[in-house]
Amino acid sequence: MIEALFFTVAVLIAAYLLAPAFQSLELPAADTRDALDAAGDAALRALHDLDLDWQTGKLSERDYRAARATLEAEASEIFRQLAEPGAGQ
């Protein structure tokens, strides 16, 4: 009795596992858009942190301006790439 139950469960598991293998599912293309998204988030966080560092007196005006210009340029480049048609493909 119990053997029959286990056999049935094993068959059901096998069917469930094997079913997709016989389908020609498309392999999702390697998408770099998520990497750009993550890079954009990181760039914005860096800018936000830099602003807070400056506002709380950890940076001189000159260092802050220089660092912000660098980070802004990096962020702009990322968002420019994200805005391009077909970005990440």
Added chain:
Amino acid sequence: MVNFVGEIGRFALLAGLVVALFGIAATTLGLTRRHGGYLASGRRAVTVWALLMALASAALLTAFLSRDFSVRFVAMASESTQPLLQTIMAFWGGHDGALLLWALILAGYMVVAVWSLRSHPDLQGPATATLLVVAAFFSVLLAGASNPFAPLVPPPPDGQGLNPLLRNPWMSAHPPMLYLGFVGMSVPFALAVAALITGRLDDTWVALSRRWIVVPWIFLTLGLLLGAKWSYEVLGWGGYWAWDPVENAAFMPWLTATAFLHSIQIQERRGMLVAWNVALILLTFGLTIFGTFLVRSGVLSSVHAFAKAPLIGYLFLGFLSALLLVSFGLLAWRWGALKSGGTVESVISRETAFLANNLLFVTAAIVVLVGTMFPVLTEAFRGVKINVGPPYFNTVMVPISIGILLLMGIGPLLPWRLATREQLARNFTLPSAAAVLGALMLGLLGVRHAGALLVFAGALFVSGTIVLETVRGTRVRIRRGEHAPLALARLFMRNRRRYGGYVVHFGVLLMLVGVAASSAFDTQAGATLRPGERFGVGRYTIEYGGLRHSELPGIDVTEASVRVWAGARFLGSYSPQRYFYRAQEQPMHHVAIRSSLREDLYLILSEWTPDGGGTIRVLVHPLVSWLWAGGVVAVLGAAFAVLPERRRRAS
């Protein structure tokens, strides 16, 4: 019914092994042949494996609750008179059940991880295959040498009962928390392997790894804390940490994971240390497996270790070797692509502080590893087991801890890239003054212990930096027109990572102060007394009131009555106990603890005489409760830091 449960469990574990192996094959084929259907089969294998582990766990729990002693593990870890909570705890009260709990937790992590990676299909496949390899290893153990459903013929009328050391409420949470920490490290490991295979160690990997390591870090911290609390309350020696091999086994991955949580910020901000970060993750997971090997192989003796099981030890060692070989092989293969994008521009910068922090954490992990393995190494090379013991660990770890403590204050106040002299003066004058003044005051008050004094001064310095950061940040928002409480709340809510990190640092410094004070200034005394006699310990007077003997199912209880005064103030009556578990012939302390923020009074009934006399040992531990409170604060801070932040918008 009785055999049915065992059969279901054995079936689920065997099927789990087949499914895990199938999943590895399907995912690998899917990746190599670029076949979406095979990859989908691999993902389904994860779900089915998880369901099978859940089924096996339900079967084992049913066997425990129904007192099915035809299952060997149930007969070994429980008995018919055991209360419900202890019966449930017996699930992980022995090697086989603990491994099943490990597998169940791994199953949960795998399902969530594979599902959450659906938006990163190129990482999802290799990560799934890696997780399934880990799953297959545990399935091999569970379906074979560590099968918790192995039958016992004929079944005994009653079981042996749970190890008395484990019959403590802290044990209901300590192993699950520790496993949630250990097993959770599988996911960042799988992500690192996936990133190495695909070459995608970019910002996506950084964000995913950080999130996936904070969660097990929280659980590992909780597990370590609960283990310390258990040691403090159950073992009856008055301490909470003994540098025991099993404690060290859990501490080492915590150290490397903590190092990673700091160094990943350098990669995120400066594009540096990519290979180092990957190595830290690989090492952290390797150390969790190594720790499990230590606990289960019998190579080292420990009060926490499971029974000696050489075959299990060899299997773990083989798996660990293969794991390190393949993962570090992948790292070597990708080495050329992992060159850092930036350089350290100044010695005085946040990068340098984080680098120093990393060196200290990794040095600490190496120190603990060497100390833990020293008996094994000396036996291998000189034929004699030599234990280094707490003096070695304390001598080396105290300066490292003080260094880490100071860096907790220095790092956050330094800007990235470069700090000028004016900035240093502006940021460090107040915290340094607080530390120096505090140390002077403590010195004047009679604190002479150099190590403790350094820790207290360091803690004041770090507290100063945290307060300074919080006050300045709040002021910025107040200047924008927000009221102080709202400004403070929004400062934290809108900068969760930064201020959550500060909360963690504050918790850690509370813990370090607790450890330093309780280690440096503990006092203890003991006396054998007749009823009505008194003796003094520090500011306390202890009066022994006599003994009372009673019985609980399977246990002889001896209880002393003790009354305590602090000066003329009566503090209360306490009852330190000794349990004697008849079946296991094992005595156990049930200490009485009077805990306050200032200190713990720790009462132990050591011995007694037939005529009613009793030996009472008393320990006074200052600031121990700071250790527990600090741990909770650190965990809450980490949980706050990992909460998703509101997405910032580009303008």
